[in-house]
Amino acid sequence: MRRTVFDGEHRTFRATMRAFIDAEVVPSFSRWNDDGLVPREFYYRLGELGILGLEVPVEHGGRGLDSFRHQAVVAEEIARAAVSFGSASTHVSRCLPLIDDLATTEQRRRWLPGSVTGETMFALAVAEPGTGAEPSDMRTTAPLSLDGTEYLLNGSKTFVTGGVHADRVIVCARTAAPNTEDPTYGLSLLVVDATAPGYRVGRALDTLGRKLSGTAELTFTDVRVPVTDRLGDAHRADTHLAAQLPRERLSIAVGAHAQARAAVRFAHRFTTERTASTVASFQNTKFELAACRTEVDAIEAVVDRALTAHDYGDLTPADAASAKLFCTESAGRVIDRCLQLHGGIGYLADSPIARLYADHRIDRIMGGTSEVLRTIIAADMGL
Incomplete structure (x- = not known):
C-alpha cells in the first residue's frame, strides 16, 4: 500500500538522503565503527546539508518546518543502510525542541545558528x-x-x-x-x-x-x-522535560518501525541470495518473512497515524506511550526473527542485522520503559 503520510517533497528529500548515505556514510562506516565514534567533522557536513536545522526557525538558519515527517525520513534511511549519524538524533530530536520551546529571544540568537551548522552540538x-x-x-x-x-x-x-x-x-x-x-x-x-x-x-x-x-x-x-x-x-525542569515526552516517544516509535522494516529487507535479501542453499525456498522461511512483513505493516500504520496526530497537535501523552510501546515491542520481535533467518552470520557483530538487533534494544528502555508506558496507558483507561 502507498503511504499517504509522505508527499512528493518528502520523496525528493528521501532520494537526497539515500544518495548521501550511500556515497558518504556507508563507505566510511566500518572505520567509524572501529574507532567507536563519528568524526566531529561529520556534524559539519550534516549542517551543510541542512539536516540539523530542519525544524529550526528560518531566522536562525534552519528550514522552519513544522512537521516531524522529514525527521522520520532521515530515521528510515539511516536504518535502511544500518548505519548511524552518531549523536545527531539526540541533538535534533531532544535538545533542539527544548530550546525551541523554552529559550528566550536572546538565547535563541546565541545557540540556534551554531546548532544548525554543527558548530554547537x-x-x-x-x-x-x-x-x-x-x-x-x-x-x-x-x-x-x-x-x-x-x-x-x-x-x-x-x-x-x-x-x-x-x-x-x-x-x-x-x-x-x-x-x-x-x-x-x-x-x-x-x-x-x-x-x-x-x-x-x-x-x-x-x-x-x-x-x-x-x-x-x-x-x-x-x-x-x-x-x-x-x-x-x-x-520546573521536570515539567519541561515531561512536555517533550510525546515527541520523544514518537521519535523512538518511528525509529523502531524503520529498524523493523530494514531487518525484513536484510533477511529477504540474505535468504534469496544465499547460494549454498536457497533458504528462501523453505516453507518456514516464507512463513517467517510473511509474518514479519505483516507485523511491519501494522507498525507502519501506528507510526503514520501518530505522525499525523503530532502534526495536527493531537498526539496525547497516552497516544505517544501506546505508539512507542507497540512499535518497540513489535520491532523487537521482527528483528529477532530476521536475525534467526541469517543463522550464524546474523550473530557476527559487523553484520547489518546484528547492528540493528543491538541498536534497537535500548528503544524499550529509553523514553520510558515498556513497563512505565503500560502504567501510563492503564491510567488513561481509568484503571
Missing part, C-alpha cells in the same frame, strides 16, 4: 549514576549565588548521549529543595558550556548497541553557569 544530561532519572533522587546541585547572577554546579551525570562531542549540555540539576506537595519541584535546566572550568568528560560508555553515539559520563566541579543560561522556568 547539544546533549541532554538527566540520569545520574546509581539513581537514574528519578527527580526525587537527583543529587546534582546548582544553588544560585547570593547576587543572583550565576549557579554553582556540582555533581555527575551518566548515559549522556553525545557527551563526548557536546559543545553545550542541557543539565538537569537541583536548584532548590523539593517541597512536600511536589517532589519534582526544585529542578532546573542549565545549558552548560563544555569549555567551562570544572566541566569534565569522563569515560565513554561501551554500550551494547549504538556504538557511535558518543555516550559518556560527565562530572561538574564548581562549574559556574550564568543565570542567563538557565533554560525555561527555575525549579
Whole structure:
C-alpha cells in the first residue's frame, strides 16, 4: 500500500538522503565503527546539508518546518543502510525542541545558528549514576549565588548521549529543595558550556548497541553557569522535560518501525541470495518473512497515524506511550526473527542485522520503559 503520510517533497528529500548515505556514510562506516565514534567533522557536513536545522526557525538558519515527517525520513534511511549519524538524533530530536520551546529571544540568537551548522552540538544530561532519572533522587546541585547572577554546579551525570562531542549540555540539576506537595519541584535546566572550568568528560560508555553515539559520563566541579543560561522556568525542569515526552516517544516509535522494516529487507535479501542453499525456498522461511512483513505493516500504520496526530497537535501523552510501546515491542520481535533467518552470520557483530538487533534494544528502555508506558496507558483507561 502507498503511504499517504509522505508527499512528493518528502520523496525528493528521501532520494537526497539515500544518495548521501550511500556515497558518504556507508563507505566510511566500518572505520567509524572501529574507532567507536563519528568524526566531529561529520556534524559539519550534516549542517551543510541542512539536516540539523530542519525544524529550526528560518531566522536562525534552519528550514522552519513544522512537521516531524522529514525527521522520520532521515530515521528510515539511516536504518535502511544500518548505519548511524552518531549523536545527531539526540541533538535534533531532544535538545533542539527544548530550546525551541523554552529559550528566550536572546538565547535563541546565541545557540540556534551554531546548532544548525554543527558548530554547537547539544546533549541532554538527566540520569545520574546509581539513581537514574528519578527527580526525587537527583543529587546534582546548582544553588544560585547570593547576587543572583550565576549557579554553582556540582555533581555527575551518566548515559549522556553525545557527551563526548557536546559543545553545550542541557543539565538537569537541583536548584532548590523539593517541597512536600511536589517532589519534582526544585529542578532546573542549565545549558552548560563544555569549555567551562570544572566541566569534565569522563569515560565513554561501551554500550551494547549504538556504538557511535558518543555516550559518556560527565562530572561538574564548581562549574559556574550564568543565570542567563538557565533554560525555561527555575525549579520546573521536570515539567519541561515531561512536555517533550510525546515527541520523544514518537521519535523512538518511528525509529523502531524503520529498524523493523530494514531487518525484513536484510533477511529477504540474505535468504534469496544465499547460494549454498536457497533458504528462501523453505516453507518456514516464507512463513517467517510473511509474518514479519505483516507485523511491519501494522507498525507502519501506528507510526503514520501518530505522525499525523503530532502534526495536527493531537498526539496525547497516552497516544505517544501506546505508539512507542507497540512499535518497540513489535520491532523487537521482527528483528529477532530476521536475525534467526541469517543463522550464524546474523550473530557476527559487523553484520547489518546484528547492528540493528543491538541498536534497537535500548528503544524499550529509553523514553520510558515498556513497563512505565503500560502504567501510563492503564491510567488513561481509568484503571
